[in-house]
Structures are given as structure tokens and as C-alpha cells.
Amino acid sequence: MIMTPRQRATQSPMNRHHHFDVLVIGGGAAGLSLALRLPADLKIAIISKKALTEGSTYYAQGGIAAVLDENDSIESHVEDTIVAGAGLCDEEMIRHIAERGPENIQWLRGEGVDFTRQHPPADGLHLTREGGHSKRRVVHAADATGREVEVHLEEDARRRDNIQLLEQHNAIDLILTNEDEGCERRCVGAYILNTHSSHVETILANVTVVATGGASKVYLYTSNPDVSTGDGIAMAWRAGCRAANMEFIQFHPTCLYHPQAKSFLITERFVVKAVAAAAGWKPFYASL
Numbered sequence: 001m002i003m004t005p006r007q008r009a010t011q012s013p014m015n016r017h018h019h020f021d022v023l024v025i026g027g028g029a030a031g032l033s034l035a036l037r038l039p040a041d042l043k044i045a046i047i048s049k050k051a052l053t054e055g056s057t058y059y060a061q062g063g064i065a066a067v068l069d070e071n072d073s074i075e076s077h078v079e080d081t082i083v084a085g086a087g088l089c090d091e092e093m094i095r096h097i098a099e100r101g102p103e104n105i106q107w108l109r110g111e112g113v114d115f116t117r118q119h120p121p122a123d124g125l126h127l128t129r130e131g132g133h134s135k136r137r138v139v140h141a142a143d144a145t146g147r148e149v150e151v152h153l154e155e156d157a158r159r160r161d162n163i164q165l166l167e168q169h170n171a172i173d174l175i176l177t178n179e180d181e182g183c184e185r186r187c188v189g190a191y192i193l194n195t196h197s198s199h200v201e202t203i204l205a206n207v208t209v210v211a212t213g214g215a216s217k218v219y220l221y222t223s224n225p226d227v228s229t230g231d232g233i234a235m236a237w238r239a240g241c242r243a244a245n246m247e248f249i250q251f252h253p254t255c256l257y258h259p260q261a262k263s264f265l266i267t268e269r270f271v272v273k274a275v276a277a278a279a280g281w282k283p284f285y286a287s288l
């Protein structure tokens with residue numbers, strides 16, 4: 001008989017139960033920054049499929065857009081985003097995010113994230129200008145911004161007594177209460193496959209957060225890491241959450257393709273220099 005994950009979890013003699021106030025499924029920038037901002041008296045579990053450094057956050061390169069220059073404005077950031085989004089974006093949401101950009105960059109700096117500074121070193125951060133932006137507003141840590149963010153958030157999470165990091169833990173499905181008369185179904189945790197022990201464990205929690213990143217790995221060629229398979233989105237959807245905008249997938253134009261190698265993002269700086277070299281502007285390797 002083929003058992004469902006729920007049956008396997010409840011029937012297995014090896015099943016272990018844990019209880020937390022908050023279960024965060026996903027240990028990228030989203031999951032970690034949420035957990036680090038919750039009250040310290042909450043007992044929190046953060047689970048990730050593989051090592052925490054195996055999510056998209058660690059691989060992000062270019063930087064994070066935020067209004068930090070005195071010649072820039074929230075209004076301009078909102079306008080640029082609406083234009084870049086071809087009018088499909090939700091203006092209220094864009095404004096919400098743009099307004100909170102500067103304080104979130106400060107929060108990340110408070111976590112120890114060392115963004116590249118202006119030359120000569122001053123307090124001001126070095127800002128680059130990327131496609132779609134009319135101003136220089138992309139704060140970055142050299143060309144490995146995501147790594148700098150992930151590593152510092154992870155370090156802080158490991159220092160906290162109230163946060164338990166469970167790597168190699170793969171969420172299979174959310175656990176819902178039965179639909180009793182008059183009561184809505186509630187999510188009370190998740191069934192988790194511990195890939196170290198191969199046991200399915202039950203994590204019960206008052207609140208469960210799905211912060212499992214994207215779904216680009218459903219495509220054969222992508223610059224995204226293996227964990228980005230969208231199964232978290234699928235389990236949230238099965239539990240009754242709304243899933244929206246699934247048609248928007250980012251494909252980096254500078255992804256390495258080789259039949260025997262894993263695809264990855266070739267740094268845009270490298271590509272710019274390669275194009276410049278091809279155009280005969282500068283000796284190629286000399287300037288890398």
C-alpha cells in the first residue's frame with residue numbers, strides 16, 4: 001500500500017514530535033530576517049532543505065535597490081518600478097517596499113552586513129545604477145551581496161538561544177486541523193523529512209511561515225539553486241493559501257550553459273568586460 005506523507009508520519013514508530021511557537025520553513029533572507037525580528041521569548045525553528053547557504057539568497061550578486069542618495073526619492077523609485085513592471089505592478093505594494101528600503105538597509109548593516117562604501121572610505125555607501133533605475137540606488141557588497149547578507153543573518157540566528165536551525169530538513173506538507181463545524185481549518189505545523197536520519201518528523205507550531213523562495217528549478221536551465229523547486233508554494237496552495245504571479249520567473253541573460261556542468265550566473269561585470277573586449281575597447285584579461 002502506498003501511504004501518503006501524513007499516514008507515513010503518523011504511523012512511523014520513528015516519528016518524533018517537536019513543538020515551537022513559530023515554525024519558519026526556509027532559511028534565506030526572508031525566513032532568517034523574519035525570525036530575527038520576532039520577540040526573543042518565542043521559541044522558533046527555521047528549517048531548510050539543505051545547508052542554509054544553498055538558497056537563492058547566498059547566490060545573489062548585484063545588490064539591493066533602496067533610496068539612499070539625497071538626489072533620489074521614493075517617488076522616483078516607485079515610478080521606475082511601475083515602468084519596469086510594464087504597468088502590471090501593484091502600486092501600493094511597490095510604495096510599501098520602496099518606503100521601507102532605507103530602514104531595511106540600515107537593519108542589515110546593524111546585523112553586520114558590510115556593504116561596499118564610497119571611495120575614499122566614508123560613511124556613505126557605494127551605489128550602482130542598474131537597468132530600469134533612473135538613479136544610482138543599488139547598494140551592494142562587491143559582487144557577492146547575497147553571500148554577505150546570508151552569512152551575517154545566519155551567524156546572528158546561530159547566536160540566538162530561542163532559534164533552532166534545522167538544516168537538511170525537508171518540509172513535505174503542512175498539517176491542518178480538521179474542518180469542525182463552525183471552526184476554520186488551521187495550520188498547526190508541518191511534516192518534515194529529516195534527510196540525515198531519513199525519518200519523517202512532526203513539527204507542531206502555533207504559527208507556520210512558508211518562506212521557501214522561488215520555483216525556477218522547474219525549468220531545465222536556470223541560475224537558481226537546486227532547492228528552488230516551488231514545493232513550499234505548492235504545499236501552501238494545497239493548504240488553501242492564494243498563490244499568485246507564478247508566471248513571473250527571472251531568467252538571467254548571463255547564465256552559463258554547458259552540457260556537463262551545472263548552470264550558474266556569470267557575473268555581469270565579467271560579461272560587460274568580455275563585451276568591451278570583443279568590441280576592441282580594452283585588453284580583456286588585463287582589466288579583470
Ligand SMILES: Cc1cc2nc3c(=O)[nH]c(=O)nc-3n(C[C@H](O)[C@H](O)[C@H](O)COP(=O)(O)OP(=O)(O)OC[C@H]3O[C@@H](n4cnc5c(N)ncnc54)[C@H](O)[C@@H]3O)c2cc1C
Nearest residue numbers: 026027028029030049055056057060061062063171212213
Ligand atoms: C544567481 C542569482 C542572483 C541574484 N541576484 C540578485 C540581486 O542582485 N539582487 C536581488 O535583489 N535579488 C537577486 N536574486 C534574487 C534573490 O536572491 C531572491 O529573490 C532572494 O534571495 C529570495 O530569498 P528567499 O529567502 O525568499 O529564498 P531563498 O534564499 O531561496 O531561501 C529559500 C529557503 O527555503 C528552503 N526551502 C525551500 N523549500 C523547502 C522545503 N520544502 N522544506 C524546507 N526548506 C525549504 C531552502 O532550503 C532555502 O533555505 C538573485 C538570485 C539568484 C539565484
